[in-house]
Amino acid sequence: MAIKYLTQRAAQAIDVELMSPTGGGFSFEQLVELAGLSVAQAITKEYSKETHPRVAVFSGPGNNGLDGLVAARHLSHFGYQPKVYYPKRPDKPTNQGLMRQCTELDIPFVDSPESGLHDTDLVVDAIFGFSFSGEVRQPFVSAIEAFKNTTIPIVSVDIPSAWDVEQGNVRGEGFQPSMLVSLTAPKQGAKDFKGKHHYLGGRFISRKMEEKWGLNLPRFPGTDQCVNLNA
Numbered sequence: 001m002a003i004k005y006l007t008q009r010a011a012q013a014i015d016v017e018l019m020s021p022t023g024g025g026f027s028f029e030q031l032v033e034l035a036g037l038s039v040a041q042a043i044t045k046e047y048s049k050e051t052h053p054r055v056a057v058f059s060g061p062g063n064n065g066l067d068g069l070v071a072a073r074h075l076s077h078f079g080y081q082p083k084v085y086y087p088k089r090p091d092k093p094t095n096q097g098l099m100r101q102c103t104e105l106d107i108p109f110v111d112s113p114e115s116g117l118h119d120t121d122l123v124v125d126a127i128f129g130f131s132f133s134g135e136v137r138q139p140f141v142s143a144i145e146a147f148k149n150t151t152i153p154i155v156s157v158d159i160p161s162a163w164d165v166e167q168g169n170v171r172g173e174g175f176q177p178s179m180l181v182s183l184t185a186p187k188q189g190a191k192d193f194k195g196k197h198h199y200l201g202g203r204f205i206s207r208k209m210e211e212k213w214g215l216n217l218p219r220f221p222g223t224d225q226c227v228n229l230n231a
Helices: 008-018 028-046 063-077 093-104 113-117 140-149 188-192 207-213
Strands: 054-059 081-085 122-126 154-157 179-183 197-201 226-228
Touching: 008 207, 028 063, 028 093, 028 122, 028 154, 028 179, 028 197, 028 226, 054 063, 054 113, 063 081, 063 093, 063 122, 063 154, 081 113, 113 140
Parallel strands: 054 081, 054 122, 122 154, 154 179, 179 197
Antiparallel strands: 197 226
């Protein structure tokens, strides 16, 4: 049986269940930490610090952006040289804490997409996640246009930013990342992904929850927080 690709509504419902005291029992911060760690680890599988040391993380204002901040921190600990483009910064304890953690590691915050892409070997697209809908607005229009025009490999977190979560690159106007790290389970829009590497991260689904939702997830190898879906 093939792995299940989730609708937007199902993905949101699973997220709620994961954080329910009578469901998964996770805190929001735990899920963000595990998701970001899995993204960072997946990057190490395909883009080593020797070949792609300079990583630009583009973070949006929502949960996807928080995953990006966590990934930046872990990549720094792993020996990479990350920098972060984070133009919309909600004044919430989790956001401010994760920013502070990056600052403590001397991870620079840049002020434009152009400076993010300058002297960069790899881009992490953590702008919009599975809750995104509607029209893209500035400053992220410029960021996504920059993604379309760069030859630098891009790793998208959960779903390529500005894609329809269920219909994918429905208008054919979006960028195609080189790598996609789906979280929890792939979203239906990920069927449009044509890049080289598709990983699953977010190792927090219990066997009970997997069976309830019919996810049919692959087994994570050993202590890894990610699994290669192309393998």
